[in-house]
Amino acid sequence: MLSKAQNKYIRSLSLQKYRKEHNVFIAEGDKIAREWLDSDARIQHIAVTEEWAGDNRALINRHPEAALHIVDDDQLKSISTLQTPHHVLLVVHANRPGDEMPANEWCIVLDDIQDPGNMGTIIRIADWFGVKHVICSPGCVEIYNPKVVQSAMGGHLRVNIRTAPLDDFLQQANMPVYAASLHGQNIYEVSKPTYGVLVIGNESKGISEAILDRAQHKITIPRLGGAESLNAAVSAGIICALLMGR
Amino acid sequence: MLSKAQNKYIRSLSLQKYRKEHNVFIAEGDKIAREWLDSDARIQHIAVTEEWAGDNRALINRHPEAALHIVDDDQLKSISTLQTPHHVLLVVHANRPGDEMPANEWCIVLDDIQDPGNMGTIIRIADWFGVKHVICSPGCVEIYNPKVVQSAMGGHLRVNIRTAPLDDFLQQANMPVYAASLHGQNIYEVSKPTYGVLVIGNESKGISEAILDRAQHKITIPRLGGAESLNAAVSAGIICALLMGR
Numbered sequence: 074m075l076s077k078a079q080n081k082y083i084r085s086l087s088l089q090k091y092r093k094e095h096n097v098f099i100a101e102g103d104k105i106a107r108e109w110l111d112s113d114a115r116i117q118h119i120a121v122t123e124e125w126a127g128d129n130r131a132l133i134n135r136h137p138e139a140a141l142h143i144v145d146d147d148q149l150k151s152i153s154t155l156q157t158p159h160h161v162l163l164v165v166h167a168n169r170p171g172d173e174m175p176a177n178e179w180c181i182v183l184d185d186i187q188d189p190g191n192m193g194t195i196i197r198i199a200d201w202f203g204v205k206h207v208i209c210s211p212g213c214v215e216i217y218n219p220k221v222v223q224s225a226m227g228g229h230l231r232v233n234i235r236t237a238p239l240d241d242f243l244q245q246a247n248m249p250v251y252a253a254s255l256h257g258q259n260i261y262e263v264s265k266p267t268y269g270v271l272v273i274g275n276e277s278k279g280i281s282e283a284i285l286d287r288a289q290h291k292i293t294i295p296r297l298g299g300a301e302s303l304n305a306a307v308s309a310g311i312i313c314a315l316l317m318g319r
Numbered sequence: 320m321l322s323k324a325q326n327k328y329i330r331s332l333s334l335q336k337y338r339k340e341h342n343v344f345i346a347e348g349d350k351i352a353r354e355w356l357d358s359d360a361r362i363q364h365i366a367v368t369e370e371w372a373g374d375n376r377a378l379i380n381r382h383p384e385a386a387l388h389i390v391d392d393d394q395l396k397s398i399s400t401l402q403t404p405h406h407v408l409l410v411v412h413a414n415r416p417g418d419e420m421p422a423n424e425w426c427i428v429l430d431d432i433q434d435p436g437n438m439g440t441i442i443r444i445a446d447w448f449g450v451k452h453v454i455c456s457p458g459c460v461e462i463y464n465p466k467v468v469q470s471a472m473g474g475h476l477r478v479n480i481r482t483a484p485l486d487d488f489l490q491q492a493n494m495p496v497y498a499a500s501l502h503g504q505n506i507y508e509v510s511k512p513t514y515g516v517l518v519i520g521n522e523s524k525g526i527s528e529a530i531l532d533r534a535q536h537k538i539t540i541p542r543l544g545g546a547e548s549l550n551a552a553v554s555a556g557i558i559c560a561l562l563m564g565r
Contacts, residue, residue: 190436194550203544224550231545261565294560298449299477304440304470307556310549311564314540314557319507 098217108227193224257291344463354473416481439470503537
């Protein structure tokens with residue numbers, strides 16, 4: 074059961090302000106919840122339908138620190154950030170991101186990515202290609218936005234994601250910078266580097282001038298058809314596959 | 320101005336049933352609307368804010384067949400399928416898709432893609448890589464779902480998209496079939512074919528057995544990190560880049 078106060082608290086977490094204040098975030102749905110329960114993350118609340126709790130008893134038992142609430146569909150709907158809630162919602166403590174610098178390995182830098190689906194998908198791509206660091210400009214959508222968590226599919230657990238002024242980060246990282254651009258070198262003609270920083274720009278404005286100036290390599294996926302552009306996450310996936318894949 | 324009846328009619332088009340009945344669909348937002356107005360599509364209604372109409376007079380004048388409605392933000396919101404409407408909404412006549420078969424060229428086949436964002440993004444990818452045919456299984460989300468139209472970014476104008484039983488299509492097409500799978504040949508070791516059918520499967524179930532049986536090539540993007548899978552549209556983008564890009 075959820076008390077009125079708990080219900081109100083969890084509902085408030087759909088707003089970034091309250092997530093920040095309490096340093097928690099929401100992870101929802103069958104697959105995502107199992108990823109988080111199967112990890113060492115500290116869970117604060119587990120709200121589940123009776124059926125899901127029955128099917129996932131062992132996972133739930135891994136988290137004695139969490140308050141467990143058996144809820145019905147209506148209660149779940151009242152706290153969910155999804156249009157169609159899926160059996161389970163977790164409130165998870167946000168970790169302070171590590172601040173170790175990537176060294177001679179790939180990392181991905183996001184310059185003002187606005188769409189939470191894009192950010193989550195890029196984190197999932199990083200997770201697939203073994204990229205351990207994603208650095209987000211302060212103008213990006215919040216790392217713990219529910220839709221980011223949703224589309225990252227557990228990527229937050231394996232990828233170190235943090236917010237930093239990009240200029241400072243690039244200076245410190247001191248690695249070759251590859252900027253995804255519509256007017257750069259044909260990516261098929263770029264020699265496959267073993268490490269570097271891949272910068273993905275804002276969905277409509279691209280990469281800011283200051284960051285472009287720092288990029289030794291502006292790279293482009295050549296267009297063979299009529300589309301004006303590619304989606305930011307798809308571009309990130311293609312570039313990772315071409316530069317890092319094997 | 321929109322009459323009450325027109326308002327009701329346009330609102331009804333958020334449901335597939337009424338889109339099918341009237342053979343129209345909705346295209347919304349600045350960029351998408353400009354793509355459609357700049358085309359030879361037959362437009363039925365143009366609902367725009369005064370400002371947008373002023374800025375895009377020439378585009379609007381290309382469509383004397385359309386009923387033009389100057390609306391305020393509240394009216395636009397009442398007919399919009401978006402959470403935050405963007406200045407303009409079009410009701411567009413759906414074309415009967417062409418039924419010519421792809422011949423010695425790439426085409427993309429979607430096996431029960433459910434997420435409209437994924438379908439739209441894959442159409443945009445096809446459009447970028449010059450793939451002229453996308454064939455959707457009857458179990459896919461509707462081709463003219465507003466979110467598909469939104470994320471395809473005008474791809475419907477340049478890509479021939481149609482629904483067909485995949486088995487029949489593959490038999491007729493008679494081209495080598497490449498199936499995206501989690502357990503196939505390393506895509507980096509596949510020789511770059513000049514044409515074929517690329518099959519992308521359902522977001523959770525993948526490609527159906529019957530279609531997999533027809534695939535001469537099961538191909539996999541090797542995983543280098545911890546993610547369980549890649550998003551369907553991202554996989555499609557990566558495979559297109561690796562097989563068709565240059």
